[in-house]
Amino acid sequence: MKLAAAFVLAALSASAADAPAPPAEAPVYTADGRLVPPPDYREWIFLTSGLDMSYRARSGMDMHMFDNVFVKPQAYREFLRTGTWPDRTVLVTEVRGARSKGSINQHGQFQTTEAMGLEIHVKDSARFDGGWAFFAADSAAPAPQIPVQAECYSCHREHGAVDTTFVQFYPTLLGIAEQHGTFSAAYLKERDQSGGGH
Amino acid sequence: MKLAAAFVLAALSASAADAPAPPAEAPVYTADGRLVPPPDYREWIFLTSGLDMSYRARSGMDMHMFDNVFVKPQAYREFLRTGTWPDRTVLVTEVRGARSKGSINQHGQFQTTEAMGLEIHVKDSARFDGGWAFFAADSAAPAPQIPVQAECYSCHREHGAVDTTFVQFYPTLLGIAEQHGTFSAAYLKERDQSGGGH
Numbered sequence: 001m002k003l004a005a006a007f008v009l010a011a012l013s014a015s016a017a018d019a020p021a022p023p024a025e026a027p028v029y030t031a032d033g034r035l036v037p038p039p040d041y042r043e044w045i046f047l048t049s050g051l052d053m054s055y056r057a058r059s060g061m062d063m064h065m066f067d068n069v070f071v072k073p074q075a076y077r078e079f080l081r082t083g084t085w086p087d088r089t090v091l092v093t094e095v096r097g098a099r100s101k102g103s104i105n106q107h108g109q110f111q112t113t114e115a116m117g118l119e120i121h122v123k124d125s126a127r128f129d130g131g132w133a134f135f136a137a138d139s140a141a142p143a144p145q146i147p148v149q150a151e152c153y154s155c156h157r158e159h160g161a162v163d164t165t166f167v168q169f170y171p172t173l174l175g176i177a178e179q180h181g182t183f184s185a186a187y188l189k190e191r192d193q194s195g196g197g198h
Numbered sequence: 199m200k201l202a203a204a205f206v207l208a209a210l211s212a213s214a215a216d217a218p219a220p221p222a223e224a225p226v227y228t229a230d231g232r233l234v235p236p237p238d239y240r241e242w243i244f245l246t247s248g249l250d251m252s253y254r255a256r257s258g259m260d261m262h263m264f265d266n267v268f269v270k271p272q273a274y275r276e277f278l279r280t281g282t283w284p285d286r287t288v289l290v291t292e293v294r295g296a297r298s299k300g301s302i303n304q305h306g307q308f309q310t311t312e313a314m315g316l317e318i319h320v321k322d323s324a325r326f327d328g329g330w331a332f333f334a335a336d337s338a339a340p341a342p343q344i345p346v347q348a349e350c351y352s353c354h355r356e357h358g359a360v361d362t363t364f365v366q367f368y369p370t371l372l373g374i375a376e377q378h379g380t381f382s383a384a385y386l387k388e389r390d391q392s393g394g395g396h
Contacts, residue, residue, distance in 0.1 A: 046244030052306030103366045108250030113369045159302050168301045171311045
């Protein structure tokens with residue numbers, strides 16, 4: 001196995017030396033600053049899902065929707081190591097249809113084939129004031145940045161547990177942030193006032 | 199990049215030649231046939247989640263629970279290629295607590311840090327009649343096989359869309375199975391009778 005690891009390192013080095021392209025996992029933008037939605041986010045690391053969560057403004061709550069959150073594997077591994085996100089982190093929230101009756105299911109909600117859009121949160125300090133930007137994609141087409149006056153920016157800044165992200169809703173990362181002491185002051189205050197952890 | 203690929207192949211070959219151990223992704227059993235719960239399933243490919251789905255017998259539905267389904271990356275890639283599961287496939291369903299009010303969330307349900315157990319579905323034709331077996335784990339300890347008389351076996355056989363698995367609830371795989379024509383006869387009949395797809 002040590003032999004194998006050495007070969008892999010050699011391979012990675014050889015690849016980096018002859019390829020001027022950005023690392024495979026870096027966010028990709030168009031010349032006019034739109035973000036190319038990552039085509040392979042479903043193969044990234046899953047962080048959580050929610051049903052009809054309401055800190056995000058929505059209309060038409062007669063219908064139900066799931067949110068699935070994915071993060072790039074490199075950023076995930078760095079979070080495990082440090083308790084926070086490295087530059088070039090990309091988080092994708094996939095909004096997906098929910099249904100109760102289908103096949104043999106009779107109650108509760110399952111996810112359908114109806115993918116209803118992506119909300120993409122990108123950390124790229126060289127590009128964005130405050131380090132992070134949001135993009136909304138409803139297809140594979142490049143997505144424009146959401147203006148920084150939008151509510152998502154202020155809400156994430158004011159309530160995100162770690163580095164403007166909602167780690168309080170990512171069960172496997174919450175303890176990592178606790179261990180590393182990387183919670184935001186605002187989150188710690190909110191948590192203390194609510195009388196306990198989440 | 200071709201150079202890199204050659205190095206990686208060389209590395210994999212070297213590794214296989216000097217390592218008698220099973221492939222990294224093969225299921226691991228104890229001598230008495232219990233399954234060692236895979237410690238890294240949260241880093242596998244996410245297939246879907248559901249809330250309070252009821253084709254599985256449950257008690258205490260005053261509380262809410264999410265199911266998160268993960269599959270080994272190798273098996274996922276093989277499914278993309280063929281529309282069905284290779285031998286040694288492992289599917290993990292993680293049962294996780296749900297909560298409505300917490301941090302700034304007010305409605306809907308989000309996932310909590312309370313992991314409530316794993317249901318593990320393993321395809322291993324050399325070991326199991328019919329190819330597949332179920333295991334239930336409530337900790338990292340090796341889990342005994344669920345007896346083959348249990349309802350999960352007959353339900354999956356009679357209703358699973360592909361090879362006794364509930365691909366009808368895995369949104370990104372349903373179309374792959376359709377393309378490859380790998381649906382079970384029972385599923386096709388059920389779908390026709392319900393007057394359409396899911």
